Amino acid sequence: MSDLKRLLENAGLDGWRVSETATESYELFFVHKNLETVRATDTVTTQVTVYVDHDGKRGDSTFSVYGSMTGEDLKAKIQAAAARAKLVFNEPYELPEGGELEVSLPTNMDTADMKALGREIADAVFAADTVPGGSINACEIFLYRDTLRVRNSRGIDKKQHVCRVMIEAIPTFTTEQESVELYEDHRFTTFEPEKVTAEIARRMREVRDRSLAVKPQTPLTVNVLLRPQEIHSLLSELAYDANYADVYSHANLHQVGDDLQENGDGDKLTFCLKAILPGCEESSYFDGDGMALTDTCILQDGVVKNNYGASRFGQYLGVKEISGNLPMNISLSAGTLTEQEIQAAPYIEAASLSGLQVDLYNDYIGGEIRLAYYYDGQEIRPVTGITMSAKLSDVLSHLRLTAKTCVEGAYEGPERLMMKNVAIL
Template structure:
């Protein structure tokens, strides 16, 4: 049977083929006992055909499954060729020929998946060492991906990478009552100490959640957000600045706009392809474009948009590719400064709600630490809420930076003017 690319070439069309071959090994534990073991071996292949007509360009996307035959693939290609004529988008060029094949080395491949999965699970359970604490449920996922992009210009790029994820539910039981927190920890290297430290940190937090109380009086203090929430916040802000949103007039912020009118630390944010240790890191995007790091906010002012090949050409902007990672420069906030006055540190939220359009930031607190100037008190059962623009104006960013998800930036940020109730 001829390959998809060979069949596409027989039809004389412009094309893009995205292929992800994935093998996974997955373990699901309940009360430290294995409940389910899973393995997967799958291929996902998406084909997009482009066709110029009347100075416009049409495209049509379809999937090719392992079950497809040469005949069924040819049928799909021929249908797609016809359907392209229904679409009248502005013309643009596919990325030029470029080839490479890169393996991102990872110590996760140092053992067969079964053995590595067990080691990861054992590391998680090693942190389950508190008399009243336990990990009620644990899921371990090991993925090995081979990602390939090919197009009709001769572009052919492949990336091979590994990653792991654990989802753990640390639980604290005392006096017949029980509370839990949710932990999703992603990593790309085997580091037993880091896994134990991460889970141990969550065990201590769930202990504190058990002892946390709803405050009887209103708390007024600056709010501290941690890296996980800052990842969500800065992702929402910088995603708004992508070329597709700008072209479709759905962006909230504009180039040249100052996002910070107050006396806080000025935000400098760069969208990036790779951040060391982040599972989101990539060398190229779905079009095969080699990613170009792009500062989008400098000293609080929007300086650039970013985004994919097609919309960059429409806007006559530089093609940066779809940039998955975010780096934010350190601020001036020190630990000494934080500990020198009352604060309200959000440790676990149901989810940070950051709404650019409604100028809102808020969320329901599952665990926070209220420092009243003398002691740290675990708090639950409250919410935070306020205006996003005011929070950004006064934001203070920590000097110390941390990796969290797709984000490398200040470990903490202090926001003023949020109501805690």
């Protein structure tokens, strides 16, 4: 493997890129409160892309390198990839150049013993298992230490260290009549035991509410409040549409300058993609090409402000300041919606969805709601078994955003997004 760079340099290529991720993990799998499986991994994933200029075009091809490969194997793979690249006739583009970097995402987990850390995280999760009638029926804890390194033929050699944790927990509530559950996926790069316990405890309370939830009288038309995870899903769909690659291939719906909230009477959407969000495992100082990332405003006051994406497609589109392929870390500006305004009319606050369905092409937003809180103008009660459905353009035109903000996962911004007059079945 140490020969890889030398082999690439001597292969008569017009360019190359090596992307390598070394991962150590320690994983605990609980069934109820008991430990079923203990796993550990020590692996490296390496991808090599070779670039060959021919016939006025640029060809490229990517192959995987495995730890088992010999120098001769690598040489053969490089030659085969070069031959494949000669079959590809893409418009010319330059690889990003220069720059050495070694950085780490902020963490307090880089030196701790993984076994001890795993136990501490398990303790923090199960400390929330105190609700009478409630239980955590399954819990998976993944501790990862990744080192991502990107090198290319134009001098880039960048390395980023990430310590991250993913917890999948299943809060469950059981009565004589039935047993219900919710799904909890909690990710972080800095371990704060109290925060983990509080997050799981919140879900434990919500799953108890799910056991009390009933289907409301439907159909009804009502305001729907989305929480950060679903706000992130909605805005991600708008952001994907702005990627250089989609614009280049004519697959995007909206162009720069298009107003997505034309004639709207709600809060205007302004959001950016950011390279770094505190505590977010997706944060990165550079993209897969090793290119430095520039935070980019996608929507300003409802109008598409910029596209974003990888260097190659940015060059094709003639973008002067290419953003790099930013992670889907979304920063949404605060709105004006107050708690008093929320309480002024009936609403449904979606606490758990099967998955928000957003279809830009068909102007649709909807999904099955597994747990929601329904305020009918007098009291708040948990509801379940309902489906929402709306025209996306209507939602965008009239949506409201709370003035109060939060940071959660790959999202920072208003705590709630209100969709007006949504059909509930």
